Amino acid sequence: MKRWLLAGLFLALSALAQGALKVGVVVSATGPAASLGIPERNTMLLIQEILERTGGVAGRKVQFVILDDASDTTQAVRNTRRLVEEGVVAIIGTTTTPASLGMIPVVTEARVPTISLAASKDIIHPVDAQRFWVFKTPQTEELMARAIAADMVARGVKTVGYIGFNDAYGEGWARFFEAEARAKGLQVVVSERYARTDTSVTGQVLRILARRPDAVLIGASGTPAVLPQRTLRERGYGGLIYQTHGVANPDFLRVGGKDVEGTLLPAGPILVAEQLPAGFPSKRVALDYIQRYEAKHGIGSYSTFGAHAWDAWLILRPALERALRRADPDRDLAAFRAALRDEIEATRGLVATHGVFTFSREDHLGLRFEDSAVMVQVEDGRWKLVRTFR
């Protein structure tokens, strides 16, 4: 980690002399969110490499200053202050929702445009004075919950049981899913909680079984999401089992094995990029990213999380080009940052790996539901596309 920091600092210093554009990056490359943060960091390094080969943006060099926040809010805020002092034109990051929320007051005060890589809707909604400078690329829980509810309705589900983490992730999903379910006429008959570190969820599962729901949604992320599903199967549950997009990594399949066969989950379209229909807008961009990432890190190494960082750069790059025509960062950094923010907000119809981004004054997420969520099923230990919403 220190090596990257030093390399980043050194490059940053050398960049200063050449009047390069500095872009700050904060990711959680260590700590509990590391499995998300590492592909994000790798993606930024990949972009850096490509930029060095192709000569930067609008004839100017671009320098990423990549800092690790160790999945910790305090560290993320400290990193953000440092990046602001170093004179970055924009900040990309960070991986987790709490840390991203912590960064908002800092970037608002310093007036630095920021693109977050975390999931929660609270980061960009509502777009008030606090969130004026903040955008984000990943789909919100709300959007993914809508995909699940739509799929349940299409499959004739009437009653749903919910079991989720007893933390922000599980509570957020319970809240958004219940709202979506009510709107679609689904009935949530039972809502249970468990801890990431729990070794048994028999009690919760028995309670769910007693209510006989048509489907069960598990609001958990990563490998700890396997336990409730295995317990449901062991206790003979025969209905549909839904997971969230938080399980979309190979480790979930590895630990779950045959217990997670048939699982339904919403995901960003990039998870099944090669299976997307030919007309799907983000297909080409997604395949391009996957090919570049795998060329460097090996076949099957890409994840949907790294693609969020790629999307952030896809948004930032044309905005930088347009802003450079309006202001000179060397002469007036504050004016350039303001111009850059306006140009990011002016992004229209930008095709990225997870969907098509169109920002507006009220919408700093910019994704349309139809382009940015698909339903995926686990089949023979692989992700299989079962439904798009276009």
Add this chain to the structure above:
Amino acid sequence: MDATILGLLLLDALQNGVIYGLMAVGLVLVFAVTRVILVPIGELLMFAPLSLVWLHSGKLPGTLALALALGLLWALLARGRGGLWPLLGGLGLFLLFLLALKAPLLAYPASVLLVVYLGVATYRVFFQPMREATVLAYLIMAVGLHVAYQGLGLVFFGPEQYRPAPLLSGEVVVGLSWQGVLVLLFAGAAVLGLYLFFRLSLYGKALLAAAQNRLGARLSGIRPEEAGMVAFAIASLLAGISGLLLAPLINAAYFMGFMLGLKGFVAAILGGLVSYPVALLGALLVGLFESLTSFYASAYKEALVFLLLVPALFLQSLRARAVEE
């Protein structure tokens, strides 16, 4: 709630309870002999199955390097007085791991021995040099070690869970797998074994003596350091084997051990940190309480389980006497 659900909940309670019980017995043993509250016992428990998974996938686990490094420190601290033993032990462990890479069956004893070696080395390197310290100083050291070992666990094994193949697959009756039966059998055997060890063997009696009165034990020729090492060895042996047996049921990850250890600690507190049978009963009570709360109020389960500590501590404080250290 009907009889089926109650039956399944009780089975679940029993399975969880005996694991907390094994942790509690280990904690009580170590505390009685050395006055150390072995917070990192949960990490020791997780290191065993994670090392096993690493061996089975043909890699040497980072825990081996940690154990060997601590062994080296141990030898340096011993400075001639028995400094050869840790070196020989470390060498043997290393060779065993190399062999286990080729022979999957050897990986089981190798991971358990690794944890035992690590446990003993932990005592020798970190706790024994501060043997005159207060219980609080020991506790601070133990918490520090817990944080360090958990962090190292993340470095060695990554953030995700792993699931080794179960030794026995299938279910005996609905709600109880054969692997679960193995866990219960091991718990029974461990408790019986410990009982016989303390009643019949000279070593066990010496250990009991050291636990009851360290000065007196010293006067009758029992070396407290040795007693401490044996206590740590037994506790880590219990943790290592439980970890191996449990991992196919609960999935192993670097962060999973702490909660198991903590609930074992609650059980041990229910037994006043002195009584093995009460600690075991306490563990079953914790398991039962947990199982019932996860059925009735899953969102508050953790809070309710740890709330058990309050009445237990209150009772303890009522009948506490000033203990002569």
